[in-house]
Amino acid sequence: MFFSLLSAAGLLSLFIVLNSYLHEGSLEKSRKAGEFHETEHLTDTAGMVTSRVAFHDFEAGDPADPALHLAAIGHTGKQSLKMSSAMPFSPGLWTRFRDLPAGGHGWIRATGYVWFSCLPGDVKCSLVATCNHQGANFKYMFIALEKENLVPNRWNKITIDYRIPEPPLGEDILQVYFWYRGNGEMLADDIGVELLRVK
Amino acid sequence: MKKKFSAGNWFFYLLFCTSLVLTWFFHKDAGRFNDRGELWSDRAGYYIYLPATFFYHFDTRRMPADLDIVTGGGFSIDTVKNKLDTKYTCGVALMVAPFFFTAGLVSRLCGFDDENGFSMLYMRFMGLAAVVYLLLGLWFLKKFLCFYYDPLTCYAVITLIFLGTNLFFYALIDGMMSHVFSFFLFSLFLYALKRYLLLPARSWFMLLSFLLALSILIRPTNIILGFLFFTWDATGTAEWTRRLKQLLKPSHLFFFLAVLFVLFLPQLVYWKYLSGHWLHFSYQGEGFTNWRHPKFAAVLFSPVNGLFPYTPVALLFVAGMFMMLYRKARNGLSAATMFVLVTITCATWKMWYFGCSFGQRSYIEYYAIMAVPFGYFINHVFTRRNFIATTALFFVLFLFIYVNLRFTVAGYRYERCYYGSTWDWDHFYHTLGKTGILAADCRTTTFENDFENMAILPVVRPSQVFTRSGQYSVAADKKVEETPLFSTRLDELGYPYPKRIGVEVWMLKPGSRPTGASLGYSLNNGAKVLFSEEQPVDSLVRAPLTWARVYKTFIVPDVNDSSLQIRIFIKNPKHALLFADDLLVRYRYSWN
Numbered sequence A: 001m002f003f004s005l006l007s008a009a010g011l012l013s014l015f016i017v018l019n020s021y022l023h024e025g026s027l028e029k030s031r032k033a034g035e036f037h038e039t040e041h042l043t044d045t046a047g048m049v050t051s052r053v054a055f056h057d058f059e060a061g062d063p064a065d066p067a068l069h070l071a072a073i074g075h076t077g078k079q080s081l082k083m084s085s086a087m088p089f090s091p092g093l094w095t096r097f098r099d100l101p102a103g104g105h106g107w108i109r110a111t112g113y114v115w116f117s118c119l120p121g122d123v124k125c126s127l128v129a130t131c132n133h134q135g136a137n138f139k140y141m142f143i144a145l146e147k148e149n150l151v152p153n154r155w156n157k158i159t160i161d162y163r164i165p166e167p168p169l170g171e172d173i174l175q176v177y178f179w180y181r182g183n184g185e186m187l188a189d190d191i192g193v194e195l196l197r198v199k
Numbered sequence B: 001m002k003k004k005f006s007a008g009n010w011f012f013y014l015l016f017c018t019s020l021v022l023t024w025f026f027h028k029d030a031g032r033f034n035d036r037g038e039l040w041s042d043r044a045g046y047y048i049y050l051p052a053t054f055f056y057h058f059d060t061r062r063m064p065a066d067l068d069i070v071t072g073g074g075f076s077i078d079t080v081k082n083k084l085d086t087k088y089t090c091g092v093a094l095m096v097a098p099f100f101f102t103a104g105l106v107s108r109l110c111g112f113d114d115e116n117g118f119s120m121l122y123m124r125f126m127g128l129a130a131v132v133y134l135l136l137g138l139w140f141l142k143k144f145l146c147f148y149y150d151p152l153t154c155y156a157v158i159t160l161i162f163l164g165t166n167l168f169f170y171a172l173i174d175g176m177m178s179h180v181f182s183f184f185l186f187s188l189f190l191y192a193l194k195r196y197l198l199l200p201a202r203s204w205f206m207l208l209s210f211l212l213a214l215s216i217l218i219r220p221t222n223i224i225l226g227f228l229f230f231t232w233d234a235t236g237t238a239e240w241t242r243r244l245k246q247l248l249k250p251s252h253l254f255f256f257l258a259v260l261f262v263l264f265l266p267q268l269v270y271w272k273y274l275s276g277h278w279l280h281f282s283y284q285g286e287g288f289t290n291w292r293h294p295k296f297a298a299v300l301f302s303p304v305n306g307l308f309p310y311t312p313v314a315l316l317f318v319a320g321m322f323m324m325l326y327r328k329a330r331n332g333l334s335a336a337t338m339f340v341l342v343t344i345t346c347a348t349w350k351m352w353y354f355g356c357s358f359g360q361r362s363y364i365e366y367y368a369i370m371a372v373p374f375g376y377f378i379n380h381v382f383t384r385r386n387f388i389a390t391t392a393l394f395f396v397l398f399l400f401i402y403v404n405l406r407f408t409v410a411g412y413r414y415e416r417c418y419y420g421s422t423w424d425w426d427h428f429y430h431t432l433g434k435t436g437i438l439a440a441d442c443r444t445t446t447f448e449n450d451f452e453n454m455a456i457l458p459v460v461r462p463s464q465v466f467t468r469s470g471q472y473s474v475a476a477d478k479k480v481e482e483t484p485l486f487s488t489r490l491d492e493l494g495y496p497y498p499k500r501i502g503v504e505v506w507m508l509k510p511g512s513r514p515t516g517a518s519l520g521y522s523l524n525n526g527a528k529v530l531f532s533e534e535q536p537v538d539s540l541v542r543a544p545l546t547w548a549r550v551y552k553t554f555i556v557p558d559v560n561d562s563s564l565q566i567r568i569f570i571k572n573p574k575h576a577l578l579f580a581d582d583l584l585v586r587y588r589y590s591w592n
Helices: A002-033 B007-027 B042-047 B048-055 B091-110 B120-145 B151-164 B167-172 B177-197 B203-216 B220-231 B238-245 B250-275 B297-300 B314-324 B332-348 B361-384 B387-412 B425-434
Strands: A048-057 A080-083 A093-096 A105-115 A123-131 A138-143 A156-163 A175-178 A186-198 B076-078 B083-085 B446-449 B480-488 B500-508 B518-525 B528-536 B548-555 B565-571 B581-590
Touching: A002 B387, A048 A093, A093 B042, A105 A123, A105 A175, A123 A156, A138 A156, A138 B528, A175 A186, A186 B361, B007 B120, B007 B151, B042 B048, B042 B091, B048 B091, B076 B332, B076 B528, B083 B250, B091 B120, B091 B177, B091 B203, B120 B151, B120 B167, B120 B177, B120 B500, B151 B167, B151 B361, B151 B387, B167 B177, B167 B361, B167 B387, B177 B203, B203 B220, B220 B238, B220 B332, B220 B361, B238 B250, B250 B332, B297 B332, B297 B425, B314 B332, B314 B361, B314 B387, B332 B361, B361 B387, B425 B446, B480 B581, B500 B518, B500 B565, B518 B548, B528 B548, B565 B581
Parallel strands: none
Antiparallel strands: A048 A186, A080 A186, A093 A175, A105 A156, A105 A186, A123 A138, A123 A175, B076 B083, B446 B581, B480 B565, B500 B548, B500 B581, B518 B528, B518 B565
């Protein structure tokens, strides 16, 4: 009887310890869930129709005009966009859902090139794809450049894949842009957005 | 010669001291007028007879106008008619009266303000009353059990009933509910019954009559305890008949009825004062309305205060009962019949889950009877001297005690209600996770509401006109455009917030005309709508008088403000007649 009692007490202790261990694991998982953001990847584009819906090469305008935030160096051309705290958002895609081609929303693939001279971890910038309904963003997805192991002093290609969701209204907006969050400077060029749909 | 202070006495002495410390600990930070205090809501409803009699003389104009509100609405004060209305009977008040008078005496001697029976001292004395009756109940139960089992089994059984069931909660935390008092009366009744059966002296019969009458006064359904008078220890129907004849003896019957009348007299006088009639059904709008469709499964197994999910040790009571029946052991049938009778009583009662309760509290007094099959089961396993079986039983018993105490101390000590649906196991699993019993995933994935549990009813009053499941549904409000179905703050879901929520609800329209209604969703910052979507109902609810599934996946925008509120509602601009039931919300934390 005594040994049974002791064994049962031991089993209960084991149960409690195991549960608290699992509970800690669950809490840790929940904490980490907030640290990671969801991304999407379009792996197979076979059988999809591609159409360019936006492209910005920043070749128009005078780089000497500070209001235009242009730099006299480009990825393929001669100019690019100089992003800073004074110019935190780049142009990209801004379209209403109702203006997208009919027949399923499909995917978008946004690409841009960035140049910086600081340490890669200090490039506080994101390539963002998001939707907007009544002024609130939803399905906000991004690539954080500081986590992408980019190479300084050369053009780095950044791409984001994004499955276009079913919006509440046709009035809602689909957007793609670079958001510079740092205090220094960064150049962005050849920002293009392609729409990919199944034939 | 000095009497030896036995181990048994030490056991009860320690139990008394521990219970006193615990009840003080559980109430020490509670104010006087909140749900964690001794006298709140139902508890105040049982108690109010004493201050009403001795301080206010049932003159409501002398009472603070808001006394009923500040004590949680357990009774109501009608100053126009000068009536105090409590639906509870006065049995508990009678039993705590000695403690009430002692509190009054101490207040007077020490110069404390008695605050008309609602001072902290009175509250503490009511906590003491519950502990005293608990200890007496356990003491008499042990004495009763010792007629059948060895002392070790008796002590094991009473310890397990105290620590492993919701008696612990209803003695030390919600002590002013009726259960611990009924438990004491049941225990003493069983002991007195056994003594009476051994030696049918008139004094024991008088005590039995008094105990049964007081039990009925406390809770009229306790009348089923009287069944044991005929069947306990009886060997056959001949014995039952003999006892019935014994009861029907004029002297016995007269005495029992006289005791019943005397004990009920204050109650009859109160009912006369309240309603103008000597007999009055105070539970208006309640009653045994489920008698056609008793909720047996829900009473025993539902996550909403089901007997077994909250008091798993009761499984062993039932196991013992079956064992006794199988082996044709004496009293097996009596115990099983009592279990069935109390289950029928609960399952046919309109609010079968008994509101904001911890487990099926209506069984608590019957644990005294269930102690016999429980003892039988324990005795059987322990006498087999099988190491594995004994270890397994010990483990299960320890586990059930652990579950009960953890549930009580970490959960229900703060939250008196279960905020889930009748069969929402996901919510129950998360409740177990919150109390630390199980390592549940921290994320909420679903929410169900069949609109049966009043604690999560989104509207003031449910509808009983058309229901898809259970007794209630929600009728679209005819006066306002939006009828709420569900709401939650984002922080209740934990970060990261869901990306989408799938909502499914069953709807019914009595007429064939389009209603123009829709299932609405919004994310609000106070009254300001930040994000909204709708699903028109008419395309999905086409046929009249037929429940149809309305569903839609709504988007949760990416926001940082955790105080924002998700709302699901019926948008009904034409004020059409529309009913909703069985809501299911699924949270999706990713887009893929």
